[in-house]
Amino acid sequence: MSFESNEKAEGYWRENLRLVLSLLAIWAAVSFGCGILLVDVLNEVHFMGFKLGFWFAQQGAMYVFVALIFVYVAKANALDKKYDVHED
Amino acid sequence: MDVQTLTYLIVGVTFALYIGIAIWSRAGSTKEFYVAGGGVHPVMNGMATAADWMSAASFISLAGIVSFVGYDGSVYLMGWTGGYVLLALCMAPYLRKFGKFTVPDFIGDRYYSQAARTVAVICAIFICFTYIAGQMRGVGVVFSRFLEVDVETGVYIGMAVVFFYAVLGGMKGITYTQVAQYCVLIFAFMVPAIFISVMMTGHILPQVGFGAELIDAAGNGTGVYLLDKLDGLSTELGFAQYTEGSKSMIDVFFITGALMFGTAGLPHVIVRFFTVPRVKDARISAGWALVFIAIMYTTIPALAAFSRVNMIETINGPESTGVAYETAPEWIKNWEKTGLIKWDDKNADGKIYYAKGAESEMKIDRDIMVLATPEIANLPAWVIALVAAGGLAAALSTSAGLLLVISTSVSHDLLKKNLMPDISDKKELMFARIAAALGIVMAGYFGINPPGFVAAVVAIAFGLAASSLFPAIIMGIFSKTINKEGAIAGMVTGLLFTASYIVFFKFVNPEMNNADNWFMGISPEGMGMLGMVVNFVVAFAVSKVTAAVPQNVVDMVESIRFPKGSGEAHDH
Numbered sequence: 001m002s003f004e005s006n007e008k009a010e011g012y013w014r015e016n017l018r019l020v021l022s023l024l025a026i027w028a029a030v031s032f033g034c035g036i037l038l039v040d041v042l043n044e045v046h047f048m049g050f051k052l053g054f055w056f057a058q059q060g061a062m063y064v065f066v067a068l069i070f071v072y073v074a075k076a077n078a079l080d081k082k083y084d085v086h087e088d
Numbered sequence: 089m090d091v092q093t094l095t096y097l098i099v100g101v102t103f104a105l106y107i108g109i110a111i112w113s114r115a116g117s118t119k120e121f122y123v124a125g126g127g128v129h130p131v132m133n134g135m136a137t138a139a140d141w142m143s144a145a146s147f148i149s150l151a152g153i154v155s156f157v158g159y160d161g162s163v164y165l166m167g168w169t170g171g172y173v174l175l176a177l178c179m180a181p182y183l184r185k186f187g188k189f190t191v192p193d194f195i196g197d198r199y200y201s202q203a204a205r206t207v208a209v210i211c212a213i214f215i216c217f218t219y220i221a222g223q224m225r226g227v228g229v230v231f232s233r234f235l236e237v238d239v240e241t242g243v244y245i246g247m248a249v250v251f252f253y254a255v256l257g258g259m260k261g262i263t264y265t266q267v268a269q270y271c272v273l274i275f276a277f278m279v280p281a282i283f284i285s286v287m288m289t290g291h292i293l294p295q296v297g298f299g300a301e302l303i304d305a306a307g308n309g310t311g312v313y314l315l316d317k318l319d320g321l322s323t324e325l326g327f328a329q330y331t332e333g334s335k336s337m338i339d340v341f342f343i344t345g346a347l348m349f350g351t352a353g354l355p356h357v358i359v360r361f362f363t364v365p366r367v368k369d370a371r372i373s374a375g376w377a378l379v380f381i382a383i384m385y386t387t388i389p390a391l392a393a394f395s396r397v398n399m400i401e402t403i404n405g406p407e408s409t410g411v412a413y414e415t416a417p418e419w420i421k422n423w424e425k426t427g428l429i430k431w432d433d434k435n436a437d438g439k440i441y442y443a444k445g446a447e448s449e450m451k452i453d454r455d456i457m458v459l460a461t462p463e464i465a466n467l468p469a470w471v472i473a474l475v476a477a478g479g480l481a482a483a484l485s486t487s488a489g490l491l492l493v494i495s496t497s498v499s500h501d502l503l504k505k506n507l508m509p510d511i512s513d514k515k516e517l518m519f520a521r522i523a524a525a526l527g528i529v530m531a532g533y534f535g536i537n538p539p540g541f542v543a544a545v546v547a548i549a550f551g552l553a554a555s556s557l558f559p560a561i562i563m564g565i566f567s568k569t570i571n572k573e574g575a576i577a578g579m580v581t582g583l584l585f586t587a588s589y590i591v592f593f594k595f596v597n598p599e600m601n602n603a604d605n606w607f608m609g610i611s612p613e614g615m616g617m618l619g620m621v622v623n624f625v626v627a628f629a630v631s632k633v634t635a636a637v638p639q640n641v642v643d644m645v646e647s648i649r650f651p652k653g654s655g656e657a658h659d660h
Contacts, residue, residue: 002652013649020177027173031166031348036341039159043331049299049313054331057162058154058389059295062169062382069176069375076181077368085650087366 002085012083019075023068031061092236094473102272102477103249106484109268110253110261118517121258122189122362122496128263130369134376136266136485137360139273141168141381143219144226144483145546146388147273152457155392155399158322159333162389163343169378169385170344171351176374179352180361182565184370185648189362190493191355191557192501198564200641201572202506207579209501211556212355216490216497218549219356220527223490224535226483230476243535246484247528254488255524259363262488269481270380276478277384277458281391284465288394289314298390302397318393321400324408326444330396336603342614349620350550353558356493367651395457398464403442403450410439410449419463428453487531495524548590551612555582555619563627565649568642574631582623589615 003009034042035057042053050059080086089097128136146168154161186194191212196205224243231242253261285297290307301309302317318330328334335343351357360377361370403420405411413431420440423429430451431440442450459479462471499520504511511519556579563570563578570578590612593601603609610618647653 002650009646009650016649023177024173027170031170031344032341035162035166036337036344039337047299048296049301050315051331054159054315055299057159058165059298059386061166062386065169065173066375066378066382068173069371069378072177073368073371073375076371080368080651083650085652087368087651087654 003083008083012079012085015079016076019072019079023072026064027068030056030064035061089469091469091472094469095476098470098473098477099480102268102481105268106249106265107252109265110257113257113260113264118500118513118520120260121517121520122492122500127365128363130364130373131376132267133263133360133364133369133373134378135270135380136263137357137373137377138380138384139266139270139481139485140360140489141357141377141486142273142384142482143486144223144230144479146384147277147479147482148226148230148458149455151388151391151395152454153392154389155396155457156454157333158318158328158330160335160340161392162333163335163340163347165385165389167344167347168351169381170348171357172374172378172381174348174352175357175361176371176378178565179358179561180370180374181367181651182648183358183561184361184364184367185651185654186644187362187654189359190496190501191358191561192497193505194564195557195560195575196501196505197644198641199560199572199575200638201576204560204572204576204579205501205505207576207583208557208560209497211552211579211583212497212501213494215354215549215553216356216494217530218546220487220490220494220531221534223483223487224531227480227487228535230479230483240536243532246480246487246535247532250484250488250491251525251528254491254528255521258520259492262492263363265488266485269485273478273481273485274380274384276474276481278387279471279474280458280461280465280467281387281394283467283471284394284398284461285390287465288397294387294390294394298393314393314397318397321397321408325400325404325442326447330393336609338609339603339606339611339614342610342617344614346554346614346616346620347550349554349558350616351553353553353556353561354549355497355553355557356489358561359493359496360489367654391461392457395461395464399452399457400442402464403440410437410441412439414438416440417464419460422463423456423460428456491524491527491531494527495520498523548587548594551586551590551616551619552583554616555586555623559620559623559627563624565645568637568645570627570631571634571637573634574627574629577630578623578627581626582619585622586615586619589619 003012034053039053039057042056043051045052047055077086150164153164183194188194188197192205192208195208196202224246227246228239228242231237231239231245253265257265281294282292285291285294288302289297289300290303291297291300298314300314302312302314304310315331322328322330361373364370364373402417403411420429424431432449434449440449442448442452459475462475499516503519504516559582560575560579563575589607593612601612
């Protein structure tokens, strides 16, 4: 066991899950939400020459995906340091 | 120089480069062969993953498909990129910490069962074979169209090149070759897209030009936006609006899901995250992979829209009544020779005309959109040669990655871990090479004699990955209570549920394959997502009523959940 105590191990995993789930919520919101379920509503809005729903489906969702991974990497690495379970 | 000579030259130079890299990075041990020694830099690994992922189909066909179906094409764009978020957040770091070579390794150890390992091996081999059959065909098509050799000869040349660097170099050779192939293919894809964007909208970035105002030949704004123009043209010609599509919402939802979860369950993608030195690197290399993929995937819909407008306007002319065949541009006649464009002068007015339904006189194969773009836009000959080299790079990099998973599955998962547990490292490496060679021969066979069902089996590959491997891996990491019985029952039911639905509509009763007969309106392509849900439910239910997970496995799950102490990928 690399954690000082069981509580620390559970705390780390809880924080990790919270991070992953909140990022996945955004992931689902931009693709399944804005790109598919809400597409008709958002298409009423115009954005840089696009209908907004269409833009999410063919452009926006992909940009957000990339950003989500980099946010995750930064936050997960910080979390590892906080609990002292990072690699050398 | 003419197009032909230039194509030979550019393709020849890129092939020499790939082979040179293979010789330089020859694999000496099973570890180098399977996971490149576990020492690949994350940016390099991201690039290699992107090249591995973007197949001949992405390069040649995807823009064409989006161009013909508009909004409906979003399922591929979101589906084939969204899966990387799942890989980065839920799989790559933990599988890297687990630290072995293959997906069946993880499933076999986590569910302490040879049966689970065997189910995973079968899924992995099947998925890879499905994929590779289409790749060699892509190699053959590019050769035959641009170098004017037979499809067969093209496939043989492709087989020889892949054989050389995959069999000799293993993962190490493949990874570094793929880095070079990524550079070739992205350059080849972006150059025509940028040219055409500047020509039509004056914007250098196709992603911006996509939403911009069209310009006329003198470079002045016309006040009409590309997408409005496209919606107008589509409605006028009897198609659904470009930005709305014609698939039902539930079907779009499920297909996108099946492709996303399927992507995250594909063995040849997952294995890439075993090749980096640390858990940290596994996380970031998924990010880099998606950056490199997104450069192409955000350009694809823009290119699709540009070529759609271009194509309709060239064929139907400014008044939308068709143009006389004699005055039609050269590319139409060039592609007519290949049989991929067909003209049938139904109303005998000597004019070509394109629309939906019976009035249309043109049959246009979707696959020509990317390959013909340089000609449609009157780009210089070297751009056409470059596109040929790019298409080959895409096909070769994907086949090499898949071959490696096939050979690893045979030599490592099947022989070493099942049938012949005490073979030496050297012998195992030899078997891996033999398996790769056999894999190439089979892939070549399918390239020359393509089964008519390639498109249908791709749906199966994603469906199976989403409904079998993906849930088993996720539960293996995030649950300590799913046991051997639960996992096997889940994989088998998810797999049978999805496979039987697809086989029923694609092979048994293809005439019934329409929305009226589909369950809840979900097409066979989207069924993998429901299969995944079935897998989760069955696994939880069965695990509840059977024996608990042994303590040593619980300890293992706990240890993969944090990075510290990840060493290199190892065998035992």
